[in-house]
Amino acid sequence: MGTIPKAIFLDMDGTILNHYNKVSGYTKQIIDELRERGMYVFIATGRAFDEINELVPDGFEVDGIISSNGMAGYVGNKAIFEHSLTFELVEKMIDKAREHKIYYELFPYEAERIALKQDRKFIEDEIRDPKPESVGMNEWLSRQQAVKEAINWKDQIEGNKFSKFYFFARTKDHINQWKEELEKIKQDIDFTTSISSNHNVEVMVANVNKGTGIQKMLNYFNLTEVETLAIGDSNNDLPMFQFVDYAVSMKNASDHIKGIVDEVTEFTCDEEGVYHYLKKTLVPATIK
Incomplete structure (x- = not known):
């Protein structure tokens, strides 16, 4: 990785969610730490917005959520963009x-x-x-x-x-x-x-995906794609990987996904892979 990212986009299923559909306290801890160091952290998921609260620990916070594969974006509980099927x-x-x-x-x-x-x-x-x-x-x-x-x-x-x-x-x-x-x-x-x-x-909706959702979220926060990192594991993450500056796949991703990213995590979603990756690569880089 070249520059330290200003914005990090995290998939849920197979990424920050383990195979029993829970986000761990360790993941919350590293997200809190990175946000305290001035980075923006976002969720970019295929799940609907209303599903997310029951999957995360108490007090879990991010800067924004892109839900339903780019169909909607939220900052807090406020929708900043929304598409609808006819x-x-x-x-x-x-x-x-x-x-x-x-x-x-x-x-x-x-x-x-x-x-x-x-x-x-x-x-x-x-x-x-x-x-x-x-x-x-x-x-x-x-x-x-x-x-x-x-x-x-x-x-x-x-x-x-x-x-x-x-x-x-x-x-x-x-x-x-x-x-x-x-x-x-x-x-x-x-x-x-x-x-x-x-x-x-x-x-x-036609021409909507995680990549288009990320673009809208970056625009809202006046950020650019040049300073972005994304972590995911499956085909619905491909538009996200293609859009961001640095793409990381989970160890538990398919070989096809691993073959198109910049880096692969050392551990799986059941082994706190996102926590270990962010702790190892970003925390030392942000210590002044």
Whole structure:
């Protein structure tokens, strides 16, 4: 790394979240320390803003949060930018998801995620035990928790502002067939897709991703991309990696991701990889 970054962007799943979907006190500690030394620290996640509080320790603070793969940005609880899926696209996606019996969650802004009651049976069937070997434990636990507690099962779609769709399948063949269907839908209504595992795909507004979200956040704070560092682990982090000045992947990332970044952490997300990396590389560099 050349210059000391002024802004650091951290992914959540597989990065600061361990495989049991928790951010540790060590991660909070290093973020607090870097912010005290004058660096800006941001979250850049595929998760919706409303999901984050339950995953982090008490007192966890960052300078801003980019959520839903760039669909919205928050400083404190204030949205500084927000994109929304159209109602036309939402209706079409749910009709097609039902046709293909694909697990979905629709995320309205400032409300619980939605799925329709008539689709509950095939959605629940996708997360039946046992867990398929190729599905990551963090994703599996999140889906089970969503079906049991987080999804608001509705008779009809409610709301008029939606941050994203999350789709999941227990087999790779099923999700790959769905990705092919999404490409067909895209011929009628443009949108962006993002993938963070071999079993999911998310849908956002066209030309929106973590990179575009970072640009908006930097503009808000009058920062430039020349002094930025990002840490992530999966395909939905690629736009972020391409945008920032210095890209770091987690040790637990795929070889494909490791091959396109500037550096790889020494430890995984289950071994406090972000804490160790930032402590080793940035704390000594900022001691005056």
